[in-house]
Amino acid sequence: MIKAKEDTTQALYKEAFNLFDKDKDGKITIQELGIVMRSVGSNPTQQELKDIAKEIDDGSGLVDFNKFSSLMTRKMKYSDSEADIKQAFKVFDKKGNGYANIQDLKHTLTSIGEKLTKEEFDNMLKDAKTVDGQIHVDEFVRVIKSSKSFN
Template sequence: MSGKKEYDSKKHEKEVEEMREVFDLFDKDSDGTITISELGVVLKSLKKNFNEQQLKEIIKKVDKNGDGQIDFEEFLKMMSNRVGTRNRDYELKEAFNVFDQDGDGYITASELSTVMKTLGEQIDKETIDLMIEGVDRDGDGEIDFNEFKMMMAEGPQ
């Protein structure tokens, strides 16, 4: 029995790490909270446009301490509720589709660069190419969904 508990604990730690990475993408100024403007930037990059009132409502639903921002604990609670009701493959496919902007089933260097710029990350072509190369198992210069899933399962290298 203890082996199962240890496995579950490690699985939980990995999930928390993954959620931290997602949180950090939202938290542009790295102050430990997601503000209305930071939420707006990320949602816009996901092709979701909300007005300020809608963004305030989103934050209000999650903001348990009433400070008008989302801290990591609040984010974790929100995501665990969401992940608990949805299939992981579905979540990964949604994330993949954000990067696969033309919907052809592959993430190209150009698509990766565009999304990273939208998220406020200025990454040069060499680094983008290295990122693709590090994940591209079949050597075709693009990332397919299976390669994306493996990358997400492995976590940061």
């Protein structure tokens, strides 16, 4: 089942890539990368596109399908993880307003499952933007994704 999903996803990537590979040389331009990514369901910001270009451009200004496919596979895995984090966050969002109590999060993350130490939790949130002892879901996702244990 997973293999079939991967094959379908790869076929979708290939089809989108080929639409922009006008001269059929197996490459698209860095400038076209964002358009192709959006056509397969990703929505990178301009800054993300700049970062991606720095990472994958070998100086030619072109991206081959293998680099594109690898990038998209990694990005979609990351997006799935973000969705999982947001889904888990909902348990703590008692008012349904996108905010959770930091002490509730701390208690749970330091006492259930793969426990963090209180120090690890405090370090993870030390640079987080909080409001009245609350953290917004997007800020929580950012903090979790940037933590060493997530990567």
